Amino acid sequence: MGSREHWVSVADRLLDAVVPYATPGFAQYRLPGRASASGPDSDGLEGFARTFLLAAFRAAGDPGAAPGGLLERYAEGLTHGTDPGHEHAWQPIADGHQTIVEAASIALALHETRELLFDRLDPAVRERVVAWLGGIVGKRAWPCNWVLFKVIVEQFLANVGGPHDPAEIERHLADVEGWYVGDGWYTDGAGQNYDYYCGWAMHLYTLWWTRMSGADPGVYRERLRAFLESYRHLFAPDGAPMHQGRSLTYRMAAVAPLWLGAIFDATPLSPGATRLLAGRTLTHFERHGVPDADGLLSLGWHRPFLPVTQAYSGPASPYWAAKGFIGLLLGPGHPVWTEPADSADDSGDREDLTVAMPAPGWLLHRSGGVVRLLNHGSDGNDRDSSGDDPHYVKLAYSTHTAPETGPEGRAAGLDNSLTVIRPDGSTTRRRRIDRLMVVDRLAASRYFDGEVVVETASVVDGPWEVRVHRVAAPEGSHVRDGGHALAGDEPCGTRLDGLESRVSSGALVSSITGLHGWYGARVEARTGENAFGEHSATPYLVGEHPGGRALFASAVLLGWVEPATPPPAVEPVGDGFTWKDADGGRIEVRLGRTPGYVREHPSGERVTWTG
Missing domain, CATH: 2.70.98.70 (Beta-galactosidase; Chain A, domain 5)
Structure with missing residues (x-):
């Protein structure tokens, strides 16, 4: 399940399906659907940036097998999107604006395809691309995963001799450090914001910064490994991912941390288990009509459904699903594609x-x-x-x-x-x-x-x-x-x-x-x-x-x-209850001023906790 050929075929279908919605010159992809709060020009840029990310993963992992004309379309889009005189030129990057988000996808895609695309651009176009991305320096990002968009863009600019501020990179990485809470988990900004952004943003961009900068990934690698110890269990045996948190319309992006673990040697999973878990999720969405009959990703989950989205979600927002295809960067000969999934991989997650x-x-x-x-x-x-x-x-x-x-x-x-x-x-x-x-x-x-x-x-x-x-x-x-x-x-x-x-x-x-x-x-x-x-x-x-x-x-x-057992019969005890559990042991739960918990197993095992 989840062969590389399968992932490639779905990626190609997604990329082919958006072509009719490209503006002349391919600078924007104006997909059908409800506009975001940022407006149609921003939504069109989002369509370019997020599908470009998918195209980059598709091409960089196996350049010789990339569809003809794929990167050329995005090269043309870069040419016209950064030309202020073009009808569909991109908006300048501004404080707290969606352009900051999309600039990061463009920068990451350019980094992964540098020799295939960026280095082959006309020098004047390269200068315009660098100048547009350079507009991010000094701009205000929202105090959450957004700060990492600046880190990625400015690191790319540093690599190509563009404008950047090393102090900003350092400061924003320090912001993220302050949101780390242990066991591989980050909160997305201050507060208790735990959701998929921990994996498809906090882990992804910190590790990708090390890939781009040459920094030691050690601490980020160990955090991802710890994260995956529990995160891998958020998927059902049939591949359905947990339905919790915001931006759920990104769908397959939920498997990005699984691939990330294989890319950075930061996973407790075997190569076969990684492929199996990710492939099940891709198949799960396909069984439920994703992408749709026209090969497009809608604003929704299994079906178009706007209440699962946010005000920032536009018609192209679902294409951050591209992150779920990051495994394509691992070439056809990588063990994640070639090693078999053993019986434990296939059955252990059903218990x-x-x-x-x-x-x-x-x-x-x-x-x-x-x-x-x-x-x-x-x-x-x-x-x-x-x-x-x-x-x-x-x-x-x-x-x-x-x-x-x-x-x-x-x-x-x-x-x-x-x-x-x-x-x-x-x-x-x-x-x-x-x-x-x-x-x-x-x-x-x-x-x-x-x-x-x-x-x-x-x-x-x-x-x-x-x-x-x-x-x-x-x-x-x-x-x-x-x-x-x-x-x-x-x-x-x-x-x-x-x-x-x-x-x-x-x-x-x-x-x-x-x-x-x-x-x-x-x-x-x-x-x-x-x-x-x-x-x-x-x-x-x-x-x-x-x-x-x-x-x-x-x-x-x-x-x-x-269920094989009926619900338990509970008895009130003070500020809580006690009951005989399904194992034949005893559980006691106490709330109030001094909460407590006791679980006694018939074998004599005893777990206690007192607040």
Whole structure:
């Protein structure tokens, strides 16, 4: 699966499909779709820069096999895009502008194809390209992964004798250093911003800077290796990547860190496993119609779906998927393409697995053919903001579901949320996550919304996620706990049975069962609200809050396989619960002033944690 020939054929299809949308002279590619907040000229430059990145990977990895005329088109685009007198000339690079982002893709592509393209340009054109890129020096970049765009561009300029500021490069690398939190993880700027940008931006550009500058990649290499130890598990056995964070429309770019590990000898994976994991993800998207019938990448996930995008997303934004093709830089004879995947590579990721990830505040759970991310650390907010983006603040995400992000679903906030409905009808929102612990099979956090305090612990118990909630709220409030929203092309199946709410889409099942504190189970069905399909449904529980502090417990399930064990029977103990787990041992979870956790296995193994 995922042979080099397969990747090449998909890359060629993508590159061929955009040609009809090129402006005269190939300086811009104006693809169909909703314009970004930056406008059509910026979107057209984005179309050039991001497809140029893909073309560079395609050509540089095996120059003799590159399609005729491919790099020539981009050479022509460079000629006209940097000509101020041309009708479709590129906008000058400006403070905080999208041109900074696209300049980095152009610089990286030029570096990788320097002998094939840049060095062969007419000297006057080379000077114009250097002058346009040089406009980035001294410009303000947003304090996040954007600072690395400046690092890449200015390093390329340094290599070709262009204007650059070594102090800026050093300062921006220091910015990134301040965002490193351990275990290979960076937050994307200040705050708790953990998502795919850690891999396809922070790791990619720091390591690529060493490739361009000749600096020792040692520390960045070791960080990537540590990152991949856990990151490799964010993909389901069928190749579906985790659906969490922003810019999800970049899709296949999620596998960029896997290839990066092979390129920089910074991976715990064998060459065959790298190819297998990346290839599964490419095939996953192809099975779901990506690219589309015209060979284009739409703004969406499996289908066009604008709520999965951001205001900066334009018609060509999805072509940062090019980063997922970075493995093409490894030529046909590289072991990543030639070594077989052994049986462990092919079957090891199908077994049940729990991985504690303290750095981003996550607990990863693979069971029933699905990977779930239990989120107690990433809220997508920096120090000066307090949003409630459903791609960040939910209690859980998965490889086979998406949060409800249409206007109605986003406002309701049912799925994977513990919500308090106050007596006046207003609802709480989980905005800022205050971490409590990530250890063994448990992750816990709390959030505040006015006088309401919600503490939640998520515990992996066999196929179940057991949620323990300690909620402080006014008398007369009600409490809601939602499971995963399912979606598909047809309306979901639903079933209510006592305190169990269950929805199904095809063979995939999502359920939530009340274990303590609830009086009813409900289902909410919607249309047009979910990235995975037109029809969606969310199972959830409802309970009455007596005022003061109260305990609630629920069991959440998501998978293609029916569970072999029923949800546990919990017993309240002080500020938490204890129960017999699926292994026949005992689990105790305590929240409140001194949170704690105990897991006792029948073998005598004992894991304890006290806050």
